[in-house]
Amino acid sequence: MIELRNITKKFYQKTKAITALSDVSLTVPEGKIFGVIGASGAGKSTLIRCVNLLEKPTSGEVIVAGQNLMNLSSKQLAKARRHIGMIFQHFNLLSSRTVFENVAFSLELDHTPKQEIQKRVSDLLSLVGLDEKHHDYPVNLSGGQKQRVAIARTLASNPKVLLCDEATSALDPATTKSILSLLKDINKRLNITILLITHEMDVVKDICDEVAVISEGKLIEQGAVSEVFSHPKTTLAKEFIASSLNLEIPIDYMERLVAEPATDKRPLLKLEFTGQSVDDPVLSEVARHFQIDSNVISARMDYAGGVKFGVMLIEVFGTQENSLRAIEFYKNKNIKVEVLGYV
């Protein structure tokens, strides 16, 4: 549904050329959700803006729904863009129009009959969960509600493709979840292909089928989410995965933590489960084999694309010799073990 072929984008500032994208190629199959993740300045916004030619690539091809957008006249491009919806981090609603009028805007421009507009907008507002808000103005809505209006507005023109430019970055975690689940729902129900850019691995984990990692204008890794989570090849992909598994040592453990073993102290271990870790009941196996008891201090286990991964802090009770054997056992199961200290 979306194909970028060898896209390069250069910006020129006086005599200086900045290469924002360098030979980027990606394919998003129909009905899929594809995420592009990268740090600030990596080229994400430029990439997504190239898909509807808000930025014209310096070279390369942009093919959406079988049409090579680079070859179209401006009139043809305007028509093709109607099938490419876009939502933004800061919603971009018209503040002088009500929720209803914002969603109706593109239909009015199209001279859609009034009755039809009434029905279509009501259906869309119902779809995004805003039945009660027809006559409210954007200023009186929460961030999540504003993004729902923006989604309804873009759906009004029956897009085949939805581009999401950091659509949840201005929202709190709970609202982010609800908007992501709305996007997933739209993707499934209306078979709309979604390309999103984000700097948060959680967004990718929650809704994407496929992911590409962008760094300094280049796609350095891409594949199915399960594949990238289970076998990340680049350091950057590993860092993004680790960032979605951030676990901190609780303060009272931190206060007791020392670097060296002592008779009255127990090891505090961090166990990291990746897609390569063996999916066995390891805590109870360690208890049985090595007479080691484990106290789980905190844990964050998750699934992405059918792969279990996560991180766990455990306090280990047992002899020093058995603790070392348990650590070896975990390592043999491809679980990454770090001795954080002794508590």
Ligand SMILES: Nc1ncnc2c1ncn2[C@@H]1O[C@H](COP(=O)(O)OP(=O)(O)OP(=O)(O)O)[C@@H](O)[C@H]1O
């Ligand atoms: N209009 C422009 N003129 C000159 N340079 C630009 C322009 N737009 C982007 N750039 C440069 O291109 C590079 C990529 O920028 P881009 O905004 O695409 O990154 P990003 O990954 O979206 O970053 P962020 O997450 O901070 O928005 C940066 O070095 C940026 O300074």
